[in-house]
Amino acid sequence: MAKYSAARPWLQTEAFWLLVYVVLVVGPLALLLLGERPRPGGFVWDFALALGYASLSMMGLQFALTARFKRATAPFGIDLIYYFHRHLASIATALLVVHALVLLLRYPDVVGRIDPRTAPGYMTAGWVALMAFLLLVASSLWRRLLRIEYDRWRRLHVVLAVVGLAAALWHVLGSASYLEPRWKYLLWLGLGVFWLGLVAYVRLVRPAWLLRRPWKVVEVRPERGRSWTVAVEPEQGPGLDYEAGQFAWLSLRASPFALREHPFSIASAPSRPGRLEFTIKELGDFTRTIGSIQPGERAWVDGPYGNFGVRRFPQSPGFVFMAGGVGIAPVISVLRDLADRGEQRSLWLFYGNRDVERIVFREELEQLASRLNLRVVHVLGEPPEGWQGERGFITAGVLNRHLPSDRDRLQYFVCGPEPMIRLCERSLRQLGISLKRLHSEIFDIA
Numbered sequence: 013m014a015k016y017s018a019a020r021p022w023l024q025t026e027a028f029w030l031l032v033y034v035v036l037v038v039g040p041l042a043l044l045l046l047g048e049r050p051r052p053g054g055f056v057w058d059f060a061l062a063l064g065y066a067s068l069s070m071m072g073l074q075f076a077l078t079a080r081f082k083r084a085t086a087p088f089g090i091d092l093i094y095y096f097h098r099h100l101a102s103i104a105t106a107l108l109v110v111h112a113l114v115l116l117l118r119y120p121d122v123v124g125r126i127d128p129r130t131a132p133g134y135m136t137a138g139w140v141a142l143m144a145f146l147l148l149v150a151s152s153l154w155r156r157l158l159r160i161e162y163d164r165w166r167r168l169h170v171v172l173a174v175v176g177l178a179a180a181l182w183h184v185l186g187s188a189s190y191l192e193p194r195w196k197y198l199l200w201l202g203l204g205v206f207w208l209g210l211v212a213y214v215r216l217v218r219p220a221w222l223l224r225r226p227w228k229v230v231e232v233r234p235e236r237g238r239s240w241t242v243a244v245e246p247e248q249g250p251g252l253d254y255e256a257g258q259f260a261w262l263s264l265r266a267s268p269f270a271l272r273e274h275p276f277s278i279a280s281a282p283s284r285p286g287r288l289e290f291t292i293k294e295l296g297d298f299t300r301t302i303g304s305i306q307p308g309e310r311a312w313v314d315g316p317y318g319n320f321g322v323r324r325f326p327q328s329p330g331f332v333f334m335a336g337g338v339g340i341a342p343v344i345s346v347l348r349d350l351a352d353r354g355e356q357r358s359l360w361l362f363y364g365n366r367d368v369e370r371i372v373f374r375e376e377l378e379q380l381a382s383r384l385n386l387r388v389v390h391v392l393g394e395p396p397e398g399w400q401g402e403r404g405f406i407t408a409g410v411l412n413r414h415l416p417s418d419r420d421r422l423q424y425f426v427c428g429p430e431p432m433i434r435l436c437e438r439s440l441r442q443l444g445i446s447l448k449r450l451h452s453e454i455f456d457i458a
């Protein structure tokens with residue numbers, strides 16, 4: 013984020029991190045081709061083994077993608093990283109399936125027996141890895157269809173990923189194909205230790221670090237639209253150094269080790285440091301319990317993350333925000349911050365809700381409109397009788413009616429569920445606005 017932009021700006025670019033990814037997948041694989049090739053040799057054999065190694069590298073790096081390294085995730089945004097994570101897992105598993113099928117069909121003698129009672133341990137480990145990765149991908153792609161509750165799915169996900177990776181490593185190091193001379197073996201052993209080290213960092217080291225920095229709930233207040241604002245303060249120390257529009261993973265009534273943290277935008281403004289506020293809509297198992305949280309209860313905050321702020325665009329003549337329901341949370345943070353800083357530029361907020369009563373921060377938005385050069389356009393799905401404002405969704409027509417003719421110079425921010433983000437993308441395209449000017453925060457990364 014802003015912190016990294018001044019020094020070493022290349023660390024801020026997507027191209028640099030994509031290159032790092034490609035080098036980490038392809039590099040160790042390319043090194044295997046140096047020197048003598050193992051028997052039986054030939055293109056199909058080399059190809060099948062390369063698929064297996066590439067799959068293992070990709071699976072190992074999946075742990076890096078979800079390790080929440082701020083520098084590496086900042087240029088993309090965490091939602092995009094999780095999107096990559098999901099698709100790369102499917103690709104890596106597909107490579108593994110092809111690896112196994114080609115070897116099984118073309119070199120059945122080399123593969124040998126599948127029965128674990130007679131097969132060597134490292135071969136059985138290969139089959140275990142394949143099963144674990146297939147289960148992992150299937151349970152992620154069809155989690156809702158299979159009715160697996162999110163927190164349970166996350167625990168299953170971690171177990172399958174660790175079992176799959178450990179078994180795949182055992183298989184590779186045990187079969188030792190292409191791992192002569194010794195340095196190649198040590199290289200892959202080192203990579204394995206690195207990947208498993210990432211798991212230990214994410215699941216043990218970082219939670220332990222968070223455990224030593226507890227927060228406490230200081231207020232829980234109801235908001236419109238079945239939402240609650242939870243305010244927390246650090247038990248010691250100065251709190252979080254964040255930018256308006258960022259988010260954090262919040263754990264309530266669960267230790268940071270419990271894998272029961274949830275991502276929420278920070279709705280408060282950094283211009284008022286110390287206290288953090290999250291505005292949370294009752295939606296499912298966890299969020300429905302928010303109203304019962306009591307001041308004084310412990311909380312843990314892992315953050316800040318995300319790239320939804322306006323401060324990256326000091327030259328922009330103005331900003332347009334589009335929010336749906338509780339998607340207002342990061343936007344209110346930005347607006348509060350801009351108001352506290354005496355912002356003069358033109359701002360527009362297109363805010364979609366089902367009806368008037370569900371408009372979270374309705375009164376505060378009116379106040380902010382009087383402090384800022386802000387025009388708030390409410391778009392209601394079920395407007396009351398006599399409603400003069402916009403109705404339906406935030407479409408190109410709605411934007412067209414309220415934005416100035418030089419709209420292609422503005423920066424656009426959209427926050428809400430995925431279908432809303434897609435609709436906003438379509439609308440901007442219809443208005444001839446480059447999608448490079450659109451910055452989105454999707455409230456669903458699972």
Ligand SMILES: Cc1cc2nc3c(=O)[nH]c(=O)nc-3n(C[C@H](O)[C@H](O)[C@H](O)COP(=O)(O)OP(=O)(O)OC[C@H]3O[C@@H](n4cnc5c(N)ncnc54)[C@H](O)[C@@H]3O)c2cc1C
Pocket residue numbers: 161162163259272273274275276277278290291292293294295296297298299300338341342453454455456457458
């Ligand atoms: C970057 C980001 C910022 C967000 N900010 C806000 C906010 O400010 N206010 C708000 O009300 N909501 C926000 N959300 C959505 C919020 O995280 C989910 O609504 C919440 O986690 C649902 O949990 P649940 O157990 O109540 O619901 P469930 O019914 O169990 O889950 C509903 C859906 O929410 C998603 N989800 C559940 N748990 C998690 C989790 N631990 N991590 C990621 N996704 C999960 C899953 O897709 C799930 O299917 C944000 C989400 C993201 C990704």
